[in-house]
Amino acid sequence: MSERLAIYAEALFETLNGKTGHGVIRYGSREVVAVVDSTQAGRTASEVVPYCAQPVPIVATVAEAAALGADRLLIGVAPDGGKLSDAWRAALLDALERGMDAEAGLHSVLTDDPVLVAAAAKAGRRLVDLRVGPPDLDTPVGPYSRDASVRVVHSVGSDCAIGKMTVTLELDRAARARGERSVFVATGQTGIAISGWGIAVDHVISDYIAGAAERLVGEGAERGDLLFVEGQGSLYHPGYSGVTLGLLHGSAPDVLLLCHLAGQEAIHSYESVRLPALPEIVRCYEAACRPVRPATVAAIALNTRPLARDEDARAAISAAEAETGLVVDDPVRFGSDRLLDAVLAAFSD
């Protein structure tokens, strides 16, 4: 993909819902020439969200992004429910009329929208739906169908939007730096926007979640032999737990990496759903794997973003290690080496 992207995140770039744009800026191989968010115009992406790590200019309008050379507008937000809003749809039409492609990873499918289809045809540009999977999915063959030499690591989490994809990308990158034939296996829209392949398992017909996950592992195994499969949702999430379990059973991992946001005690947006202590979360995921293919949690990636000071972050990591007896670290803040050591050691046990 050699496009020059503009990322549309009007009024949302600074929020968690802007995570698609953040991920594409931080990890994507495509050039990002602008972010569109009039509430932050004049600043840069990394000023507003340090995680982005790139000083991409933020502009107020699609027209300004086009003037900076953007030839594709990506909807860079991931709202609950995944619907295309009228405002975002208008932005995509604006982009098409200015000669840009339109790309999105929402549940609303761009190529199902006659107005967008007509506008794209008129402009001679493309509509790209990151979340639409292949048409020939099916149920899985089964948990022991793959080559025994393939090692599968799966990132699971206590909640959504706490950094599972980031942890997965960081560990894949660190493993490749060590000479491993490691592969990041994208299971969601942002991961696909970053890596250029994958299946958004939360958009497939629900009977085929596990089949889609099994197929992803098969495709990953053609690219390498250490697969880091991005997790989705949480077994504790009232809305997305089905996707989580289907992905867990379909990818049939050997090793789990548990992701948790430091200090979080309830599911975001569902405050009545309380999270248990970390050792219980570890037990829950291991128990969920057991019937299909046993797997152990090798380490915990603790997102310490809520803690401003490094010493508080280190204290939270130490406390989680004491509580669980597992290696715990924040790969974004302190590097991935200790987590990767623990993951690789789990395969030699």
Place this chain on the structure above:
Amino acid sequence: MSERLAIYAEALFETLNGKTGHGVIRYGSREVVAVVDSTQAGRTASEVVPYCAQPVPIVATVAEAAALGADRLLIGVAPDGGKLSDAWRAALLDALERGMDAEAGLHSVLTDDPVLVAAAAKAGRRLVDLRVGPPDLDTPVGPYSRDASVRVVHSVGSDCAIGKMTVTLELDRAARARGERSVFVATGQTGIAISGWGIAVDHVISDYIAGAAERLVGEGAERGDLLFVEGQGSLYHPGYSGVTLGLLHGSAPDVLLLCHLAGQEAIHSYESVRLPALPEIVRCYEAACRPVRPATVAAIALNTRPLARDEDARAAISAAEAETGLVVDDPVRFGSDRLLDAVLAAFSD
């Protein structure tokens, strides 16, 4: 629905895959005038499958079914993966050309098939897709959003195709006979074919499983205050566990009814996946509910079909009661009263 159905189950009526037809014959309110299965032609449905309980004639061809007055052909089989085979598609075309409607509950959508659409238009007949859900699904509001006076019972199982729908229908029927405002809540194609409403949660976009389940409970609550929500799949099933957990968390039951096939030790078609003992299965389902809304297993419906003699069935029931400390019975063989007593008692605890 006042159609006169013919059920197409060529070469499969006698098998478990014929369960859609069996359920519609046993429980449906529509008249079934014929089954099409040339390998059983000349016999009746209840001779071949006693569960059907109706002596519907089995014929060899769609033409013979039409001659018996059928005005709609229903694909009466539920294959793994849910694809429409070429042979079944040909049967539907044959039916349309003979002036019948075509109905199916597969993942393959009839109205997406241009040849079927053209044939239906030419014949002036309907294509009916039982498995296609409403277009405006979304993520759920949350587990405590419903009226506290609504009681939700959910049938869960150790595997697919072991009688969860049957148990759910039997208990609903028994509850209505006692004067309860009881409702059968269909979550799959066969249940919808029987009751005329519902959502096939295994066909929705996987992000919306729980939202679909929550919506079904809301719609059920407009029809009564004791809801028997049909379960799907199994938490132990490598292919369908995601659907199971999404439905469990979305319907957020108060009480569970566990369904199990006597003597079964591994998942059908995935023999490497072994089932644990019944008390562990009970614990697994209760643990899965706990984060979102706690629920207890009130009783176990044991499908004793593999046991020919009633005394062996009674012994298996007694053994399961001793093993679990719960009320166990086979509602098809011995009636639903003891199970219903246990379910209703769980609400007064």
